[in-house]
Each structure stands twice: as structure tokens, then as C-alpha cells.
Amino acid sequence: MQYQAVIGLEVHVQLLTNTKIFCGCSTKFGASPNSQTCPVCLGMPGALPVLNKKVVEYAIRAGLATNCSIAQRSVFARKNYFYPDLPKGYQISQFELPICVNGHLDIEVDGKVKRIGITRIHMEEDAGKLVHGDVPGLGQGSGVDLNRACTPLLEVVSEPDIRSADEAVAYLKKLHQIVVYLGICDGNMEEGSFRCDANVSVMPVGSDKFGTRTETKNVNSFRFVKQAIEHEIERQIEVIEEGGRIVQETRLFDPNTGTTRSMRGKEEAHDYRYFPDPDLVPLVISADWVEDARLSLPELPEAKRARYLAELGLTAYDAEVLTASRELAEYFEACTALYPQAKSVANWVMGELTRALNEDGKGIADSRVTPQLLVDLLELIDKGTISGKIAKTVFDEMYKTGKAPAAIVAEKGLVQVSDTGEIERIIDQIMAANAGQVEEFRGGKEKVFGFFVGQVMRASKGKANPALVNEILLKKLKG
Numbered sequence: 001m002q003y004q005a006v007i008g009l010e011v012h013v014q015l016l017t018n019t020k021i022f023c024g025c026s027t028k029f030g031a032s033p034n035s036q037t038c039p040v041c042l043g044m045p046g047a048l049p050v051l052n053k054k055v056v057e058y059a060i061r062a063g064l065a066t067n068c069s070i071a072q073r074s075v076f077a078r079k080n081y082f083y084p085d086l087p088k089g090y091q092i093s094q095f096e097l098p099i100c101v102n103g104h105l106d107i108e109v110d111g112k113v114k115r116i117g118i119t120r121i122h123m124e125e126d127a128g129k130l131v132h133g134d135v136p137g138l139g140q141g142s143g144v145d146l147n148r149a150c151t152p153l154l155e156v157v158s159e160p161d162i163r164s165a166d167e168a169v170a171y172l173k174k175l176h177q178i179v180v181y182l183g184i185c186d187g188n189m190e191e192g193s194f195r196c197d198a199n200v201s202v203m204p205v206g207s208d209k210f211g212t213r214t215e216t217k218n219v220n221s222f223r224f225v226k227q228a229i230e231h232e233i234e235r236q237i238e239v240i241e242e243g244g245r246i247v248q249e250t251r252l253f254d255p256n257t258g259t260t261r262s263m264r265g266k267e268e269a270h271d272y273r274y275f276p277d278p279d280l281v282p283l284v285i286s287a288d289w290v291e292d293a294r295l296s297l298p299e300l301p302e303a304k305r306a307r308y309l310a311e312l313g314l315t316a317y318d319a320e321v322l323t324a325s326r327e328l329a330e331y332f333e334a335c336t337a338l339y340p341q342a343k344s345v346a347n348w349v350m351g352e353l354t355r356a357l358n359e360d361g362k363g364i365a366d367s368r369v370t371p372q373l374l375v376d377l378l379e380l381i382d383k384g385t386i387s388g389k390i391a392k393t394v395f396d397e398m399y400k401t402g403k404a405p406a407a408i409v410a411e412k413g414l415v416q417v418s419d420t421g422e423i424e425r426i427i428d429q430i431m432a433a434n435a436g437q438v439e440e441f442r443g444g445k446e447k448v449f450g451f452f453v454g455q456v457m458r459a460s461k462g463k464a465n466p467a468l469v470n471e472i473l474l475k476k477l478k479g
């Protein structure tokens, strides 16, 4: 029997607001336990939540960027369950009427484009965190840190349209790129700012009836998502092949073994006794607000890539690399605004600059080479002041010091030699010193030409204009 996997993803996106979703406490990461709390996020009786407008703004942006409809009216609901990191005994979320519905993202896997539906996006608060072991200020034991309680999250729920681990990763990467471009999430997966629950089931190929799903919780890297899904597909097929049945349950991924294990039976929605939160009025969003948000959206990676192909004549590969992050794309565009030869800019940004930054473990934001400096360097090449090869030396110096390329060229005496008289003099010396090779060339062994070019370039310390060297050398060798 052949099996087909069916996958739906629920992604939690932690929003980059300064304050929490229902109170004014700071959301800053890493503060000492419970230092960022107040009666609202501590769940004190009588404390009332007040919705953070920025959270709504960010949710609208996320919805628009994923082709959702923005609900004119949405409602916050209480999701009731007991856990020590949730002092109120319920989480404020959205249930029947979420803020965004009916979206989609187009992903590309193996050269084929596929549309993945987005069922809904809703806003909710995060819970606190339990700390076990050596608890600061308490010694050995277990403590509760409520700094994270009430931190704003979006939950993005996909349709069960995904059919493989690779499709799941492509969808996640695309969503990740969008929320980071939008500036609504820092995208830090290790710190849990972008984490995924993977729902997986299998069914016989050709069937239209989905199998029973399991949900693997809080997987926090693209690699782990791939491993977790692949393992879960394999496991489920094995269970079925052995005559067993899949039970609907929540599972945990163990990065050390690459496997998943059962955590608890799956709750149904009715177990949570959802009901509208009476402390929060229904949220009404005007058409104007949505329109303003639409106008303020940045150009998204997909649109950028299309533009780079159509208007700048770049390859699909270049466009992909240059739009990988918004900072890189903006850097690239700042360069092309000053210097319209996009392909040369692309080569330098993707080549020397990226290499240097990678070696340093730095991002484009830390680069001392500003767009203006990079463009100054390209113009020195165009003017013939330096050769492309010397430009790399100048670049390295510029990368280290942030000095202007013209200053570096002057300081280090790197100006290209384009004086034909001087080049001829060097060539004559080299030919005289290598009479044997000159004879070989004249006898038909044209390969020694490269040897002569190398010798001349070395003698000029790389400064001779390569085009002139080639031209004059050929003339003289031919005699």
C-alpha cells in the first residue's frame, strides 16, 4: 500500500510590540523573573484588559500580506484550562470570529507553484513560563515567571493542503520571511518568536478521506520541522501497516533523537469551554483602517523578486538571494539608486560583501561598507582607475576600515597603470628574460600566453590594466 501524507500547520508569531497585548507592561526579553508584570497580566481579580492597538495593526498587516479578508467585526474569547503558568485560568484568544480569514500563500517546491490555504489568523496572549531546578531567588524547586504572560501572539492556521515535509518547510519559510519583512516579528526561532505546531496524518494514495491526525507541538527550527514531520509520517505508516490505529493526540519533538513522542491525548474545542470574553467589547475595524494599512505595507519579497527579474534583468537566483532579508534587499536597492548597473551591484553584494560578512558572522546592518562606498568602488573600476582584481584588495581594506575607496587607492598606490609606454617596458623585460617561452609561443604553443600575462601582472604588482596588457603582449609576441 502507498500512503499520502496530509499536513496542516499552526504557527505562533510573537509580535514586536513594546508592550503587552492587554496591559502596559514591557515585552522585553530576558528581564529578571516577574519584573514585567502588573495586576492585569498577573490575573488579579477585578483587573481589566485593555487591547493594544498596535497588535490589531500588526494582525491586519499580517492578514493583508497573506491574502486574507480582514473581518469588520471580530471577538475575543476565553479559552479555559488550568495550568500554573496561566493565573487567570483562561487564555484570551479568538475563536468563532477571528480577525483574518480565507487567505493563502503560494509556495514553490521542485519548480512547481502550489497554493496553500490559510484558514484564519487570530490574536491571543501568551502564557507565563515555569522554571524548574535552580530558581533565581528561590533555590531548588519550581517557580513561575509571568514576564511572558500577556505577550501578544498571532496564530496562523493553514488548511490541510500541505502534502510533504518539504512543502511544509517552504510554507513556513515564506510565512517567516513575510512577518519579518512586515516588521511585526523578529523571527527569532530559537527564542520561540516564531514556532510551529505540525498536524500530520496519512491516508492511502488516491483516498479523499483524511486519516486521523497527530499534532506535534512547538517545533522551533525549519530543520526540526522537516525531521518531525518525516518521522511522524513514517511512524504513522508503520502503525497502520502493523494493523494498529492512529490516535488523535499531542506529541513532542525530541531534537536529540529526531523523533516524536506522545505528550497527552488531544483536547477538543469543547474541552476549553470557549466563550466571548465579557471584559472586551467586540473589535470593529473600519474599511479606512484596512485601506491605510494596505497602503503602508512594504513591498513584499515575492513582488520584489518579480520586479528584479522584469526591471533589473537579474536572474531568479540573484533575486532570491538578494530578497532573502529585507535589510539586504534595501541595501541592494540603495546601491542601485546611486548606480543603475544592477548586475554589477548584485555581484558585489552577493560576492565580496556577503563573503566578508559571513566570515565575520555579521549581518548587513553591521557593514561599514555603506551603499555609497560600494558604489564609489564600482565607479573607480568603470573609470579605469583600478582593475577589478585590485578592487577586491581595496574592498577588503574598505570593509575593515570604512575608509573611502579613493583614499585607499591613493594611500596604497594602487592606481591602475594604463600608460602604454610603461606597460611596454615591463613586457619587453619579461620577454627578454624568457626567450625560450617566446620561441615556444612563436612555434605555435599558444598556451604560454597565459604565463606571460601572469608574469606581467606580477611585475606590475597587479596594477597593469589587464586589457592593455593582453593587447600589447599579443602584438609583441607575434613579433
Ligand code: ADP
Binding pocket: 006, 007, 008, 009, 010, 157, 158, 159, 160, 161, 199, 200, 201, 210, 211, 212, 213, 215, 269
Ligand atoms: P486545534 O486547535 O484543535 O489544533 P485547529 O482547527 O486550530 O485545531 O487546527 C487544526 C490544524 O490541523 C489545521 O492546520 C488543519 O489544517 C490541520 N488538520 C486538520 N485535519 C487534518 C488532518 N486530517 N491531517 C492533517 N492536518 C489536519
Ligand code: MG
Binding pocket: 010, 197, 215
Ligand atoms: Mg492546535
Ligand code: ZN
Binding pocket: 020, 023, 024, 025, 036, 037, 038, 039, 040, 041, 042, 150
Ligand atoms: Zn501587565
